[in-house]
Amino acid sequence: MKCLLSCLLFLSFFTIADTKVVYNANGYTPTYSGQLQQFSTLVIKDGKVVKVGDDKLKSSFPDAESFDAEQQTLLPGLIDAHGHVIGLGNNLTQLDLRGTTSIAQIQQQLALFAKNKNGWIIGRGWNQELWTDKQFPTAADLDKVVKDIPVVLSRIDGHAIWVNSKAIELAKLTAATQAPTGGEIIRDQTGKLSGIFIDKAERLITAHIPAPSDQDVSNALTQAGQHLVSLGITSTHDAGIDKQTWQIYKQRAEQGTLPLRIVAMLSATDPALESMLRAGRYKDLNDFMSIRSVKIYADGALGSRGAALLNDYADRKNHQGLMLETQQKLEQLFTLSFSHGFSANTHAIGDKANHIVLDAYQNVFKKTGGILLRNRIEHAQIVTPADIPRFKTLKIIPSMQPVHATSDMHMAEQRLADTQLQGAYAWQTFLKQGSVVAAGSDYPVELANPFDGLYSAITRQDHNQLPAEGWRVSEALSREDALRAFTLGAAYAAHQEFKLGSLEQGKWADFILIDKDYFKVPVEDIFTITVNQTWIGGELRYQKAQEQPSE
Known part of the structure; x- marks a missing residue:
């Protein structure tokens, strides 16, 4: 009798109105044990997964609210392990130059954008590698279109x-102005400022841009969140936030108005870093906001020849890029982060930067500990093969962005010698040695669409299926491993593998319904997959608009 009563109580627990059953799905989920599980029915209670199973499972919950998935493919919500949320939100309202193929095209877009503008014009997305001459542009190119108000294009x-x-005039810079350590000012043949400022030299200009209001930042968060959720991203790691954003994130978390889950990294360049660290780690009750790491920059980027290399750039002799911090400074930042219980996530693209960062981690681990904090190297793009095993030994997570490989492949072949590319974008090598790879996009540097990243990880080709065999295809991932990197791998990198990343009992019911079977x-066609619905914590957060039939 006692058993019967307890069984009835157990069943009644799952028959109240807030239990939901999603059925008739073509479901897939990675699992913590490593197996890919298929299912057709998902049971949700209080926003968390109760169970997944076959069609018979639905009948066990007759009073639950039910949703027919109509045989759509169901996957766990995708996690982007490296993006810039506020940057993306701003980008959606600023001048977008992504994909432009000439200075003339940019001038045309700038002229249209500048109409009726009387403040600073901000834009992003130009890439001289897409232009015929592949040369850096100049201030004079912009002056031809806009000369009375300042223009800053990232x-x-x-x-x-x-x-x-x-x-340049408003910043009061002259030919005598020197670049700060970790930065470079490009000059013309006469020594005059050309209009290009690299890495830490950017601050000579950007420090003069009016600061955004709190409402501006909050609006950018909302816009970026809505965009990400529409792409099937239910959680994102924000790689470097300032104090203003830190405050707004916590306010929005406490208000329950965050548009998606965010794992935020404090920016090591913010003057208020120590005060933010002293405030301690932060997490809300529903796992929408987590702050427990610091984002540190070691070098620049390959496209601007700022990535720090052990040897010269193949296309610029006697130039080896830029270290933005010394090893001593890196060790100080690591020690500071660890002393407050924060992990250190360090941007390193070039082989020299990766080597120095690994040395810095190793030294600090020996002196003060911190090896178990799941520290990361963000990008880990060009790594000397001998340094790759050190990631495993030092328990460093390679946080990598698959789309970078397919965006960079032609440029990388020009910038780097073959010997420098031996450990480049080496996802498969990292996986084989037992490292957990956390995948992301680095939006708005790249498009945020995670299916672009999954496609790149699997094929190492562009959208025209080139190169035919894939670029350095031995480093490509299987469909299952790629999905895992964008789900459980990313969750692990945020200490959330028991809460997110798969549809297993007790985890948050974050999932998406898509228009094609990913597997x-x-x-x-993987990059053409679109999202029909996005659910976070068992609640529908996005539904694709129905196309109106043509008359």
């Missing part, structure tokens, strides 16, 4: 800016 990777003469669609 390169696609964010590691260089192109400005007009008005911006069966022809590989060349």
Whole structure:
């Protein structure tokens, strides 16, 4: 009798109105044990997964609210392990130059954008590697279109800016101005400022841009969040936030108004870093906001030749890029982070930067500990093969962005010698040695669409299926491993593998319904997959608008 009563109580627990059943799905989920599980029915209670199973499972919950998935493919919500949320939100309202193929095209877009503008014009996305001459542009190119108000256009990777003469004038810079350590000012043949400022030299200009209001930042968060959720991203790691954003994030978390889950890294360049660290780690009750790491920059980017290399750039002799911090400074930042219980996530693209960062981690681990904090190297793009095993030994997570390989492949072949590319974008090598790879996009440097990243990880080809065999294809991932990197791998990198990343009992019911079967669609169509619905914590957060029938 006692058993019967307890069984009835157990069943009644799952028959109240807040239990939901999603059925008739073509479901897939990675699992913590490593197996890929298929299912057709998902049971949710209080926003968390109760169970997944076959069609019979639905009948066990007759009073639950039910949703027919109509045989759509269901996957766990995708996690982007490296993006810039506020940058993306701003980008959606600023001048977008992504994909432009000439200075003339940019001038045309700038002229249209500048109409009726009377403040600073901000834009992003230019990439001289897409232009015929592949040369850096000049302030004079912008002056031809806009000369009375300042213009600041960030390169696609964010590691260089192109400005007009008005911006240089307002910043009171002259030919005598010297670049700070970790930065470079490009000059013309006469020594005059050309209008290009790289890495830490950007601050000579950007420090003069009016600061955004709190409402501006909050609006950018909302816009970026809505965009990400529409792409099937239910959680994102924000790689470097300032104090203003830190405050707004916590306010929005406490209000329950965050548009998606965010794992935020404090920016090591913010003057208020120590005060933010002293405030301690932060997490809300529903796992929408987590702050427990610091983002540190070691070098620049490959496209602007700021990535720090052990040997010369193949296309620029006697130049080896830029270290933005010394090893001593890196060790100080690591020690500071660890002393407050924060992990250190360090941007390193070039082989020299990766080597120095690994040395810095190793030294600090020996002196003060911190090896178990799941520290990361963000990008880990060009790594000397001998340094790759050190990631495993030092328990460093390679946080990598698959789309960078397919965006960079032609440029990388020009910038680097073959010997420098031996450990480049080496996802498969990292996986084989037992490292957990956390995948992301680095939006708005790249497009945020995670299916672009999944496609790149699997094929190492562009959208025209080139190169035919894939670029350095031995480093490509299987469909299952790629999905795992964008789900459980990313969750692990945020200490959340028991809460997110798969549809297993007790985890948050974050999932998406998509228009094609990710595991069966022809590989060349993976990047065309679109999201029909996005659910976070068992609640529908996005539904694709129905197309109106043509008359």
